Structures are given as structure tokens and as C-alpha cells.
Amino acid sequence: MSQPFPLVDQLKSLENLQELDLKIDSLKKYENALPAGLKTVDDSLLKLRQSLDAKKQQMEEIEKAHKQARSALDLNQDRLVRSNSKLEQVHNAQEFQAATKEIEQLKKLSSGLEEQDQKFLQELESLKKEVELITQEVEKIQTERESQASVVLGQVHQYKTDIDSLLAERAQFCSQVDQKILVQYDRVRGARGGIGIVPAVAGRCKGCNMMVPAQLYNEVQRALTLHSCPSCHRLLFVPLTVPLVAKD
Numbered sequence: 539m540s541q542p543f544p545l546v547d548q549l550k551s552l553e554n555l556q557e558l559d560l561k562i563d564s565l566k567k568y569e570n571a572l573p574a575g576l577k578t579v580d581d582s583l584l585k586l587r588q589s590l591d592a593k594k595q596q597m598e599e600i601e602k603a604h605k606q607a608r609s610a611l612d613l614n615q616d617r618l619v620r621s622n623s624k625l626e627q628v629h630n631a632q633e634f635q636a637a638t639k640e641i642e643q644l645k646k647l648s649s650g651l652e653e654q655d656q657k658f659l660q661e662l663e664s665l666k667k668e669v670e671l672i673t674q675e676v677e678k679i680q681t682e683r684e685s686q687a688s689v690v691l692g693q694v695h696q697y698k699t700d701i702d703s704l705l706a707e708r709a710q711f712c713s714q715v716d717q718k719i720l721v722q723y724d725r726v727r728g729a730r731g732g733i734g735i736v737p738a739v740a741g742r743c744k745g746c747n748m749m750v751p752a753q754l755y756n757e758v759q760r761a762l763t764l765h766s767c768p769s770c771h772r773l774l775f776v777p778l779t780v781p782l783v784a785k786d
């Protein structure tokens with residue numbers, strides 16, 4: 539395959555590509571980080587909803603127990619009424635004693651049940667307050683989440699638009715570079731922290747900061763054939779203007 543563009547021009551295109559790719563990489567990083575904030579909110583919402591369900595279930599159980607205590611109390615009151623009328627019809631001291639004892643026991647049972655009834659009512663009251671508070675919190679976070687989600691959606695959209703326009707620009711530079719060189723650039727970029735081509739300045743590779751052998755440096759300077767750093771394998775070019783400083 540013949541080279542449609544002189545190597546020196548292709549290197550210039552690759553330099554531009556590298557700049558675009560770094561921008562695209564960082565935009566993608568920001569874009570991906572956005573939904574993570576929502577995830578945190580969702581996690582706390584989930585926890586609140588779970589505790590709300592647990593409290594509601596607890597309330598149901600107490601309500602059930604409360605109902606049972608209530609009907610036991612009613613039953614006991616009926617028995618107490620019967621026992622009292624029995625007391626009015628006693629014929630001797632023995633019957634009187636038995637009836638009085640029965641009444642005493644029933645009264646004791648009733649007071650125990652009444653105590654239980656009060657305890658259940660208090661528990662229900664405090665659970666009801668807790669449920670109300672958690673429900674308010676859930677609603678508040680839910681509203682915040684919705685507005686945050688719409689902001690995030692807008693930001694994601696903006697990032698996508700920006701990335702798309704950079705990708706379009708990228709495609710233009712790609713069309714000016716030999717396919718084989720592009721593949722090499724992409725491979726090195728993938729393996730070397732997103733940087734596939736770096737300037738060599740004053741005999742030194744700016745990617746890894748190692749000295750490039752003098753002969754190789756001369757060839758890189760001539761830009762007639764493609765060379766890469768023997769140490770970090772990044773493609774090399776000698777900038778004609780002020781070099782961009784590569785991060786590693």
C-alpha cells in the first residue's frame with residue numbers, strides 16, 4: 539500500500555490525534571463518573587425503604603397482638619360481670635369466698651391485659667412517628683434524586699455531544715494517516731496509559747524520559763521512516779515548534 543501522505547504530515551496528524559484522544563478520554567471519564575453520584579443516592583434510598591418496610595411490618599405484628607390483647611380483655615370483662623352477679627347470689631361463706639377469689643383473679647388478669655394494651659399503644663405510636671419521619675426523608679431524597687437525575691442527564695448529553703464532535707474531528711485526522719501506523723498508534727496508546735505518540739526533545743523521549751540513541755534520534759528528526767522509543771515503544775516525532783509535554 540502506498541503512503542498517501544508524507545510521513546512528516548502523518549506524524550503531525552498523529553500529534554493532533556493524540557491531543558484529541560486525550561480530550562476524548564477525559565470527557566469519557568467525566569461522563570462515566572456522573573451516574574456514580576446517582577448510584578450513591580439510590581443506595582441510601584434503598585436502605586431507607588428497607589427500614590420503612592421493616593417498621594411497617596413491625597407495626598402490623600404489634601397491631602395484631604394488640605387486637606388479641608383487646609379481645610382477651612373484653613372476654614375477661616364479661617367474665618367479671620358474670621362473677622359479680624354470682625357474688626350477689628351466694629348462699630354460704632364458701633361460695634362467697636370462691637366467688638371473691640375468682641373476681642380477684644379476673645381483676646388481676648384484666649389489669650395485666652390493660653397494661654399490655656397501653657404498652658402496645660405506646661409502641662404503635664412511636665413506630666408511627668418513625669414511619670412518618672422515614673417517609674418524609676424518602677420523599678425528600680426522591681425529589682432531590684429526580685432533579686439530580688435530570689441535571690446528570692443534561693450533562694451526559696452535553697458530554698456526548700462534545701465527544702461526538704471530537705470523534706468527527708478525529709476521523710478527519712485518521713483519514714490522513716496510514717492504516718498500519720494508526721493500528722500501531724492505537725495499540726501503543728492502549729498499552730501505555732492513553733499515550734501512543736510523544737515528542738523527542740534534546741535526544742530524550744518525552745514519554746518515558748529515557749535518552750534515545752543518537753543515531754535513532756537523527757532518524758526521528760529526519761522523519762523519513764517511522765520510529766518508536768526503544769524503551770517505552772511510543773511513536774516518536776521531533777517537534778518543529780514548542781513540544782507538548784506528555785504525561786506518563
Ligand SMILES: [Zn+2]
Nearest residue numbers: 743746767770
Ligand atoms: Zn520512551
